[in-house]
Amino acid sequence: xxxxxxxxxxxxxxxxxxxxxxxxxxxxxxxxxxxxxxxxxxxxxxxxxxxxxxxxxxxxxxxxxxxxxxxxxxxxxxxxxxxxxxxxxxxxxxxxxxxxxxxxxxxxxxxxxxxxxxxxxxxxxxxxxxxxxxxxxxxxxxxxxxxxxxxxxxxxxxxxxxxxxxxxxxxxxxxxxxxxxxxxxxxxxxxxxxxxxxxxxxxxxxxxxxxxxxxxxxxxxxxxxxxxxxxxxxxxxxxxxxxxxxxxxxxxxxxxx
Amino acid sequence: xxxxxxxxxxxxxxxxxxxxxxxxxxxxxxxxxxxxxxxxxxxxxxxxxxxxxxxxxxxxxxxxxxxxxxxxxxxxxxxxxxxxxxxxxxxxxxxxxxxxxxxxxxxxxxxxxxxxxxxxxxxxxxxxxxxxxxxxxxxxxxxxxxxxxxxxxxxxxxxxxxxxxxxxxxxxxxxxxxxxxxxxxxxxxxxxxxxxxxxxxxxxxxxxxxxxxxxxxxxxxxxxxxxxxxxxxxxxxxxxxxxxxxxxxxxxxxxxxxxxxxxxxxxxxxxxxxxxxxxxxxxxxxxxxxxxxxxxxxxxxxxxxxxxxxxxxxxxxxxxxxxxxxxxxxxxxxxxxxxxxxxxxxxxxxxxxxxxxxxxxxxxxxxxxxxxxxxxxxxxxxxxxxxxxxxxxxxxxxxxxxxxxxxxxxxxxxxxxxxxxxxxxxxxxxxxxxxxxxxxxxxxxxxxxxxxxxxxxxxxxxxxxxxxxxxxxxxxxxxxxxx
Numbered sequence: 001x002x003x004x005x006x007x008x009x010x011x012x013x014x015x016x017x018x019x020x021x022x023x024x025x026x027x028x029x030x031x032x033x034x035x036x037x038x039x040x041x042x043x044x045x046x047x048x049x050x051x052x053x054x055x056x057x058x059x060x061x062x063x064x065x066x067x068x069x070x071x072x073x074x075x076x077x078x079x080x081x082x083x084x085x086x087x088x089x090x091x092x093x094x095x096x097x098x099x100x101x102x103x104x105x106x107x108x109x110x111x112x113x114x115x116x117x118x119x120x121x122x123x124x125x126x127x128x129x130x131x132x133x134x135x136x137x138x139x140x141x142x143x144x145x146x147x148x149x150x151x152x153x154x155x156x157x158x159x160x161x162x163x164x165x166x167x168x169x170x171x172x173x174x175x176x177x178x179x180x181x182x183x184x185x186x187x188x189x190x191x192x193x194x195x196x197x198x199x200x201x202x203x204x205x206x207x208x209x210x211x212x213x214x215x216x217x218x219x220x221x222x223x224x225x226x227x228x229x230x231x232x233x234x235x236x237x238x239x240x241x242x243x244x245x246x247x248x249x250x251x252x253x254x255x256x257x
Numbered sequence: 258x259x260x261x262x263x264x265x266x267x268x269x270x271x272x273x274x275x276x277x278x279x280x281x282x283x284x285x286x287x288x289x290x291x292x293x294x295x296x297x298x299x300x301x302x303x304x305x306x307x308x309x310x311x312x313x314x315x316x317x318x319x320x321x322x323x324x325x326x327x328x329x330x331x332x333x334x335x336x337x338x339x340x341x342x343x344x345x346x347x348x349x350x351x352x353x354x355x356x357x358x359x360x361x362x363x364x365x366x367x368x369x370x371x372x373x374x375x376x377x378x379x380x381x382x383x384x385x386x387x388x389x390x391x392x393x394x395x396x397x398x399x400x401x402x403x404x405x406x407x408x409x410x411x412x413x414x415x416x417x418x419x420x421x422x423x424x425x426x427x428x429x430x431x432x433x434x435x436x437x438x439x440x441x442x443x444x445x446x447x448x449x450x451x452x453x454x455x456x457x458x459x460x461x462x463x464x465x466x467x468x469x470x471x472x473x474x475x476x477x478x479x480x481x482x483x484x485x486x487x488x489x490x491x492x493x494x495x496x497x498x499x500x501x502x503x504x505x506x507x508x509x510x511x512x513x514x515x516x517x518x519x520x521x522x523x524x525x526x527x528x529x530x531x532x533x534x535x536x537x538x539x540x541x542x543x544x545x546x547x548x549x550x551x552x553x554x555x556x557x558x559x560x561x562x563x564x565x566x567x568x569x570x571x572x573x574x575x576x577x578x579x580x581x582x583x584x585x586x587x588x589x590x591x592x593x594x595x596x597x598x599x600x601x602x603x604x605x606x607x608x609x610x611x612x613x614x615x616x617x618x619x620x621x622x623x624x625x626x627x628x629x630x631x632x633x634x635x636x637x638x639x640x641x642x643x644x645x646x647x648x649x650x651x652x653x654x655x656x657x658x659x660x661x662x663x664x665x666x667x668x669x670x671x672x673x674x675x676x677x678x679x680x681x682x683x684x685x686x687x688x689x690x691x692x693x694x695x696x697x698x699x700x701x702x703x704x705x706x707x708x709x710x711x712x713x714x715x716x717x718x719x720x721x722x723x724x725x726x727x728x729x730x731x732x733x734x735x736x737x738x739x740x
Contacts (some may be wrong), residue, residue: 061712062675062714063714063739066647066648066739068646068647068648068739068740069647071647071648072647083592084592084594086597092627093648093649093650093651094613094647094648094649095621095625095645095646095647095648095649095738096613096625097615097624097625097639097643097645098645098646098647098740099647100639101641101642101643101644101645106612106613106614106615106625106634107612107634109612109613110594110597110598110610110611110612110630111610111611111612111613111627112601112605112609112610113605113609113611114605114609115605117604117605120604121601121604121605124597124600124601124604125597125601128594128596128597129592130592130593130594131592131594131597188713189712189713189714189715190712190713191680191709191711191712191713192681192709192713194681203666203681203682203683204681204682204683205644205681205682205683205707205709205715208709208713208715208740209713232641232642
């Protein structure tokens, strides 16, 4: 156990940094919502999606416009947090049954159609105590100042803030500009595996498959994983036929995809 | 009860003889007019029913109607004998815009048997003129457009005594527009200041305050200030005091406020209002004060606010608050989102803050409905395990599909000029039209396919018709959602 002393010291330092960086969270609340997948949770400093922080999710390629996978990812994370969720859209194009399918039922979600004031509505929600999270569908640019405001508002109440970055432009460079978000994710669709692995010719659709990229994380390295999209409990799974291989497989797969 | 269609007039004494005071539609169709001698009318229509006019009853009914109109605005007043004032400043957007609000108002009145015409303009005078002298059921004069709006109306539209109107006509001044371009000095000498005052009121050069009715039983509190208030800080302080006082009144009555009107009486006799609505009844003074205080910038204090009044225009029973803490677990404490809902609704409009409730319908676009934030979800739930897209495209967009066989999934489809080859597909999920909702759906059928293209993106397509019976649909394909 040579490393345990060093680990404890590191943990202590991290705690101190966390205390300096942010106000205390509401008592009794965990500091993060875990994915329930060690491969992902271990890569994140807080062991999951940190509460009291802003996280960005964007689609990839043509899905930059619709952010469908991004919305599903945010919903599946919030399905595991208790409390109401505020979902802010410029104009409402969500189909709520899909959110219910990953565990975020309609009883928990309050929707706001905020036109050009998505950020203001998000901030309003983040300043209200007790919400599990606020999801905002942010079209186009998100300035450093605006993201900083959201981050501060989230720190104050401990709610999770998701900014779903959408743009009519595929892979819009504006989405790569720096922001105050603690993590930045990109979700891309990948061809899914046959529904019955032993019988590839059987028609039908299995679970959708994503490449989940962690582009930026405070205290973490950029990583990417191949995952199967959230199930009825809102849980991601490592792609079955790739789960036992080392992470480098994912990179190779990207080259092929 | 008299049959509705029978001609009916009311009679009144004009000092010399009995005259017709009012005539219903059937009587007017027979040529009877208010003001004609009753004997003359009875000669024209033998057996005419003539009920005694009841001016006090009419005035009471008009006052009741003015109170009913508080649903549209906190500033309403009767304008005897047959008019109502509604100050809709800042209220129209709560009712879907000015025109929609007027349609709603006139529609509701017609349904309750009251023939009405309504107009909106910048000034009470112009609205009066438009409502009475334009043949339309509703008219809306655009902002600052009152001079053009009433220019072609008769001078009688200016609420002038009949002798003045006759005198103006003798001079060849028939229209308001002519009066506007006539030198004012001679007009004032000949017809008195009244004619010019009415003209200025209609055009907005002279103020015309409306004395509002207040629901008598409403919980309210007012503050008058020895020195007019000007700064936002001072007004906020007054709002805090008013909110506290009103909440004490609510507590005593066992009520919570749902609608609030804050009236600012300015030193120049104009009254400005702020309306606020709450999703749930509340009597938390801090919440009410914050809700109103956040919107203070919408109110122009002019040269100062001399008095303020906070009126609870809609209250609902609210049980006494319990002082103990809730028993919620630390992980899931009871969260009251009502204050958040109220602030969002005040900012974005009540219709744009909502939850989505399941509806028992197989047709996707009907299966989820917007409902108020605290609507009961009911016992309906979406069936689990259905494959449903995250984004629903409304209306569905036509796509060109290459399909091998009617019962096979599409091989490829083209949407927005991009061709997608279908790699995998799931379906068809047949959804039949709901003939009990619309006749045209009696035989309509949609066959839905969830398809995945070569990149792994998934789309929700449907074909109109079952592929066998042409009556079920024309086999056109649509994109209805994106997974």
